[in-house]
């Protein structure tokens with residue numbers, strides 16, 4: 001019997017046992033009808049050089065993959081190329097022997113070598129990824145909306161701009177509208193490439209996940225600028241219990257589309273409850289309701305985690321809420337230490353420059369704290385409670401928080 005070894009690239013011929021290991025670790029039902037669908041779809045996008053595994057004799061006992069994706073950052077119309085970590089698992093037979101560390105150390109090194117400014121993930125559990133330099137950067141809220149309550153109808157909306165569309169039509173319209181919508185708020189990941197065909201079962205992909213009722217909103221110029229997908233989760237009962245629906249996607253490229261999509265939701269007959277997941281913590285519809293409590297927040301979770309790899313590239317890619325100069329001494333004691341160094345961030349006339357410097361530091365900051373603050377979702381002053389943030393120049397902490405702040409909370413509604 002040989003020793004287990006970390007393998008990269010992983011050939012597509014290994015896809016079946018590799019996927020089986022991943023599905024077992026993620027507690028997927030082995031008999032689930034979508035197992036073959038997911039296998040078929042993943043085979044079509046399999047990228048050997050961005051796939052890692054742990055092989056032990058003829059078994060695969062570890063999996064990890066990364067994807068080339070883009071992220072909306074604060075104050076910039078441009079998106080940033082990121083390394084997106086996914087499909088992480090180590091079989092329970094081989095856990096806590098350093099195999100995740102082995103795979104992730106290598107995938108981060110590959111990302112740094114490619115020149116990716118940052119790496120992102122959605123964590124299965126909080127304690128896993130901090131040691132590798134990842135930190136929570138956005139939050140995601142869950143809501144229950146009660147459309148039949150008095151005061152639950154958004155003011156001033158018009159549901160007539162919304163029309164039902166087929167999956168084929170969404171395949172055409174969806175990518176354009178979603179991309180416009182997701183560029184409005186920091187923290188949003190793209191749905192480029194295979195994302196839409198895979199989730200709609202188009203272009204040779206098989207439908208992954210549940211079928212949805214799809215709707216688009218047409219803007220003033222007639223072009224679609226909003227998207228909505230929902231499915232029923234409870235039928236009505238003749239005893240008077242109304243039905244319920246779950247919104248799978250609500251994406252609006254304009255404020256009018258946002259208002260009208262909510263107006264449509266509020267008016268669906270037979271529905272007494274609407275659940276929404278992966279929404280912003282500052283969901284604006286509340287301010288359009290006569291009774292803001294008709295929208296009930298049922299939970300908040302950490303969503304996108306960020307690990308900075310190239311501080312100057314990451315900090316110049318985003319915009320800032322205020323001009324100013326701040327020298328950051330970034331400590332990075334996690335895997336690879338890629339972000340360590342002293343950098344001057346100089347924002348003048350709204351244009352950011354960030355370069356290595358020998359000047360004295362205004363702030364000492366751990367890379368994880370800077371990563372949490374990067375998208376504007378967390379304040380360095382709050383993160384300082386856990387150490388890793390130290391003010392050297394009086395006022396520097398509040399100045400940094402002001403510069404990094406965003407008009408609205410960053411959020412992400414796309415899994416990868």
Ligand SMILES: CC(=O)SCCNC(=O)CCNC(=O)[C@H](O)C(C)(C)COP(=O)(O)OP(=O)(O)OC[C@H]1O[C@@H](n2cnc3c(N)ncnc32)[C@H](O)[C@@H]1OP(=O)(O)O
Pocket residue numbers: 025026085086087088089090091094095096097098099100101102121122123124125127128131
């Ligand atoms: C982005 C995503 O894909 S999220 C999905 C993540 N996958 C899962 O949660 C599936 C179920 N879990 C697993 O498959 C495995 O337990 C993994 C992948 C989380 C960990 O793999 P392992 O090979 O056991 O991790 P490894 O031995 O390399 O551990 C490295 C360090 O992390 C710690 N660690 C690993 N997993 C956990 C955990 N779940 N909770 C707390 N600490 C953990 C280890 O104790 C070790 O600590 P040390 O540096 O102090 O020695």
